[in-house]
Amino acid sequence: MSSNPNSPDRPYPLERTRNIGIAAHIDAGKTTLTERILFYTGVIHKIGEVHDGAATTDWMEQERERGITITSAAVTTKWFQREEEGVTKLFPKEEQRINIIDTPGHVDFTAEVERSLRVLDGAIVVFCGVAGVQPQTETVWRQATKYHVPRIVFVNKMDRVGANFDSVFHEVKDKLGANAVRILIPIGAEDYLSGQIDVVNQNEIHFNDDDKFGSTYEVRELSAELKEIAESAYAELLSAVADVDDQLGEKFLMEEPITKEELKQAIRRATIANKLVPVAGGSAFKNKGVQYLIDAVVDYLPSPLDIPPAVGMDPDNEETKIEVHTSDNEKFCSLAFKLWADKFVGKLVFFRVYSGVIKKGDTVYNPRTRRSERVGRLIQIQADEHKDIDACYAGDIAAMVGIKNVTTGDTLAKEGYDVVLEPPTFPDPVISMAVEPKTKADQEKLANALARLSEEDPTFQVKTDEETGQTIISGMGELHLEIIVDRLKREFKVEANTGAPQIAYRETITAEAPGEGKLVKQSGGRGQYGHVRLAVRPNEKGKGLTIENKIVGGEIPKDFHNAVFKGVREAMTNGIIAGYPVIDVHVDVLGGSFHEVDSNENAFTMAAIFAMKDAFKKAKSILLEPIMAVEVSTPDDYQGDVMGDLNRRRGQIQNMESKGKLAVIRANVPLKEMFGYSTAVRTLSSGRASYSMTPSHFEQVPGNIVAEIVTDRGH
Numbered sequence: 001m002s003s004n005p006n007s008p009d010r011p012y013p014l015e016r017t018r019n020i021g022i023a024a025h026i027d028a029g030k031t032t033l034t035e036r037i038l039f040y041t042g043v044i045h046k047i048g049e050v051h052d053g054a055a056t057t058d059w060m061e062q063e064r065e066r067g068i069t070i071t072s073a074a075v076t077t078k079w080f081q082r083e084e085e086g087v088t089k090l091f092p093k094e095e096q097r098i099n100i101i102d103t104p105g106h107v108d109f110t111a112e113v114e115r116s117l118r119v120l121d122g123a124i125v126v127f128c129g130v131a132g133v134q135p136q137t138e139t140v141w142r143q144a145t146k147y148h149v150p151r152i153v154f155v156n157k158m159d160r161v162g163a164n165f166d167s168v169f170h171e172v173k174d175k176l177g178a179n180a181v182r183i184l185i186p187i188g189a190e191d192y193l194s195g196q197i198d199v200v201n202q203n204e205i206h207f208n209d210d211d212k213f214g215s216t217y218e219v220r221e222l223s224a225e226l227k228e229i230a231e232s233a234y235a236e237l238l239s240a241v242a243d244v245d246d247q248l249g250e251k252f253l254m255e256e257p258i259t260k261e262e263l264k265q266a267i268r269r270a271t272i273a274n275k276l277v278p279v280a281g282g283s284a285f286k287n288k289g290v291q292y293l294i295d296a297v298v299d300y301l302p303s304p305l306d307i308p309p310a311v312g313m314d315p316d317n318e319e320t321k322i323e324v325h326t327s328d329n330e331k332f333c334s335l336a337f338k339l340w341a342d343k344f345v346g347k348l349v350f351f352r353v354y355s356g357v358i359k360k361g362d363t364v365y366n367p368r369t370r371r372s373e374r375v376g377r378l379i380q381i382q383a384d385e386h387k388d389i390d391a392c393y394a395g396d397i398a399a400m401v402g403i404k405n406v407t408t409g410d411t412l413a414k415e416g417y418d419v420v421l422e423p424p425t426f427p428d429p430v431i432s433m434a435v436e437p438k439t440k441a442d443q444e445k446l447a448n449a450l451a452r453l454s455e456e457d458p459t460f461q462v463k464t465d466e467e468t469g470q471t472i473i474s475g476m477g478e479l480h481l482e483i484i485v486d487r488l489k490r491e492f493k494v495e496a497n498t499g500a501p502q503i504a505y506r507e508t509i510t511a512e513a514p515g516e517g518k519l520v521k522q523s524g525g526r527g528q529y530g531h532v533r534l535a536v537r538p539n540e541k542g543k544g545l546t547i548e549n550k551i552v553g554g555e556i557p558k559d560f561h562n563a564v565f566k567g568v569r570e571a572m573t574n575g576i577i578a579g580y581p582v583i584d585v586h587v588d589v590l591g592g593s594f595h596e597v598d599s600n601e602n603a604f605t606m607a608a609i610f611a612m613k614d615a616f617k618k619a620k621s622i623l624l625e626p627i628m629a630v631e632v633s634t635p636d637d638y639q640g641d642v643m644g645d646l647n648r649r650r651g652q653i654q655n656m657e658s659k660g661k662l663a664v665i666r667a668n669v670p671l672k673e674m675f676g677y678s679t680a681v682r683t684l685s686s687g688r689a690s691y692s693m694t695p696s697h698f699e700q701v702p703g704n705i706v707a708e709i710v711t712d713r714g715h
Contacts, residue, residue: 005305007328007357010393012078012097014326015303017395019352021101021116021149023140024126029156033126033284033293034075034100040291041077041098075100076380076397079294084219087201088260090268090299098297099397117143119337119352119397122301123151124293129163129189129281131633132659133171139694141176150271150302153178154293155281158186159193162660165281172279181240182233183267184280184292187226196282196289197226199233200260200267207288217291241266244275264299271300272307304395310335310354312411312419315367322419324354328394332356332364332414335421336406339456340399345386348379348399349406354421356414358400359391364412367420369405376402408458429461430626430671430695432474433481434499442494446471449492453484460484474504477693478675503671505709506624506698507575507582512537515615517607522598529595530603532556532564536615539584545572546586555591556604563601564589567608576616577623577706578713583698587612623706624698626671629654631664632681634689639663641684649673650702668696672705 006013022034079096081089101116117123123144127137144151155168165186172180185197187204195206195217204220222230241263242252248266251258270276278300282289304326312333314320324333338350358364358375365372379386379399392398406412411421437446450462450473461474475481481498488494514535521528539546547565556564568587575582592607630651634642636658643653643665651669658664674693681689701709 005325005327005329005394007393009391010328012095014305014328014393014395016091016094017097017099017303018297018301019099019101019119019121019304019395019397020297020301021120021123022126023117023123023144024128024137029126029128029284033124033154033156033290036284036287036290037098037100037294038075038077040294041079079298081295081298082291086203087198087219088264089295090261090264096298098294101397116337117147117149119335120147120149121304121307122297123149124154124297125151126154126156127168127172128160129155129157129165129168129283130160132168133175134631134692138176141178145274148274148307150274150300151277152271152293152296152300153180153277153279155186155279156284158189158281159191159283159286159288161190163189165189168281169279172277178277179240179244179275180277180279181237181267182280183237183278183296184282184289185229185233186281186283186289193283193286193288196280196292197222197230197233198292199230199237200263202227202230202234205289205292237267238263241270241276244270244273268300272302310421312421315418315420324419324421326394327355328357330355330394331417332358332362333417333419333421334358334364334412336408336410336412339406339408345377345379345401347404348401349403349412350397350399351412353392353394353396353398355394357391357393360389363415364400364403365415365417366406366410366412367418368407368410371405372415373403373405375400407455428504429459429474429476430504430628431477431481432461432472432502432504434465434470434502435473435485435496436471436499438495438497442496445492445494446488446496449488449494452492453487470499472502476695478678504626505578505580505701507577507580507621508584508624509536509538509582509616509619509621511618511620513615513618513620515611515613515618517610517612517614519603519606519610521603527595527598528600528603528606529598530560530600530605530607531592531594532567532604532607532611533590533592534568534608534611534615535588535590536612536619537586537588538619539586541584543584543586545569545583548586548588550588551591553591556594557599560594560599560601560604561589563604564592564608567605568612570605571609571612571616575621576613577621578710580623582616582621583624623701623709625701627668627696627699628671628674628693629666629696630669630674630677630691630693631666632689632691633659633662633664634681634685636661636663638685638689639665642681642689645680645684649677669693670699670701671695 076099079098081092083092101120125140127133153172155165157163158165169180169182172178183199185199186193187195187197195204198205202222204222204226205217206220207217242249245266248258248262267276267278271278278296280289280293280296284290309326310324312322312324314322333355334351334353336349336351340348360375360378363372363374378389378392379401380389381399411419413419437443454460454462459476463472465472473481473484475484485496485498488496516533519528519530547568549561572582632642646653646667646669649669650673651667654666654668656663656665681691
């Protein structure tokens with residue numbers, strides 16, 4: 001086998017490939033930045049704007065109307081580092097392939113970000129130069145840390161009033177605990193933003209205002225005033241890199257001269273090792289600073305060869321770890337990270353290749369279903385355009401058509417290669433509502449459409465309420481469900497009525513209690529007999545259900561133990577207060593009795609359910625409600641009104657801080673009270689406040705509200 005990981009047929013060698021994501025809080029300018037990158041790299045020839053509803057990667061109608069990103073769009077582009085006098089770049093003259101995924105910033109679409117980060121090698125995290133570190137950015141940052149994704153920070157919107165690069169830079173260090181270093185410092189701010197200081201090369205990159213799209217810029221010498229800033233930033237950068245990179249650290253201590261190339265290589269090593277985060281500033285909208293940011297992506301973010309091999313496990317033995325090495329010569333192995341129902345092509349499966357090569361017409365094996373399927377087409381996505389390709393190599397991101405039995409997070413590999421890569425994890429939905437077709441004729445269309453949408457989105461769930469027979473859809477927030485209903489109408493042409501949103505309440509117990517259940521049925525012929533004794537006690541928060549088998553002396557035969565455990569688990573699906581799922585309970589199964597002839601599995605399952613209900617009645621059951629962490633940014637003038645409104649919503653104010661003329665209020669508020677909040681907060685602040693909320697934890701529901709909920713549920 002050749003030691004070269006590249007197949008002779010591949011268009012770009014692995015070392016010249018970058019898989020990056022662009023992630024941030026809603027409205028920090030991710031999509032605008034992606035649009036500029038596509039323009040400067042030649043994928044598009046006209047810049048589309050988000051606010052005009054014409055951005056390339058925001059191609060769903062719902063995205064264009066709302067001006068937000070909902071689904072991660074995958075785009076492939078290429079980049080040449082321009083040779084410029086006095087400027088050191090690590091890979092000049094070599095064409096680079098960059099695969100970009102533009103991810104959503106809204107908390108309701110967290111799963112989109114999670115699954116994208118899982119398959120990326122690096123990320124650009126975008127911050128707004130005015131708002132700085134916002135709650136959703138913190139979530140994205142934690143997700144990136146979880147998957148060890150190296151990142152570069154881009155402080156965007158430096159042309160906006162109130163933009164402050166230094167303040168955002170310090171927030172990244174303090175709030176996110178990042179070892180941040182400045183590599184491209186914006187010159188001027190607001191209307192006076194003119195370019196960037198290139199800290200490594202000690203130059204000024206000056207963008208010409210007469211050029212509408214910022215394609216022309218010149219590299220100049222620094223003025224005396226800027227030189228001072230640049231030199232102090234260089235000293236700071238050098239000592240930060242020397243602290244985390246041994247090779248450079250040694251030279252630094254010996255006071256040997258360090259070339260620009262050596263410094264850049266050291267920044268690259270430290271960034272890839274997640275010991276350093278380079279920070280650049282500019283304005284995507286005003287076309288200032290994007291080209292050098294792309295250079296930084298190529299210089300500092302990893303190629304698929306620079307990151308540790310993906311680790312999978314043997315599906316038959318989870319203890320056996322299997323390393324999947326990035327190389328075209330290895331067996332094919334990939335992760336399906338996203339499904340998408342395309343109206344022209346059908347079901348698209350987006351996948352990231354970790355090793356080997358896949359060709360059109362090949363057969364892939366799915367270890368989860370133990371089945372093989374043939375790949376009909378391979379497609380590379382240029383935003384909303386599909387380009388057919390014949391083969392896909394290690395490190396590539398593409399989509400395949402023709403595979404049916406697949407869900408998000410499945411491993412797709414060569415036949416006979418039994419390996420399962422760790423799939424992304426997704427949070428549980430917090431809000432649900434009833435949905436029904438407007439006409440009987442739409443019944444089947446609705447069921448099919450919901451099935452396709454839930455396949456595509458792991459945080460969207462569909463189930464039927466057994467008591468009412470209604471179809472219940474659940475998701476991550478009001479906006480999430482609103483968009484689902486909107487897509488039903490437009491993409492699937494199904495008109496649906498929706499009921500008021502329902503909240504995912506939970507029940508739990510607060511005391512220890514015994515429980516006993518008996519099922520005795522005697523009516524001619526064979527009877528039914530099951531008898532179970534057990535004890536319940538509260539479990540640690542977040543532990544869920546744990547069961548301990550303490551049956552001794554054969555009180556219940558071994559054959560029926562699993563039936564008893566099944567009954568225990570079933571009893572947890574609806575509690576005794578209002579029929580909501582029960583969480584965090586420990587159950588000791590103590591014993592019972594059986595009948596030689598009449599006992600069977602079903603009888604013991606029912607007896608266990610009766611025993612659990614009996615125990616719940618004595619164990620002081622309580623109702624829990626989801627609490628949201630809410631952050632509101634509002635101009636000072638409206639601070640009192642906003643706080644008063646949060647208090648009326650049973651909110652507990654956690655803390656407050658001021659950022660310039662903005663007050664930032666953080667509070668924990670029950671989800672029940674947050675319906676329609678977006679309209680309320682706009683009205684209170686004349687449209688000037690913004691807010692975000694993320695699921696935080698569960699808390700006990702006050703007594704007066706319990707009665708209301710029980711009546712609503714008809715219990």
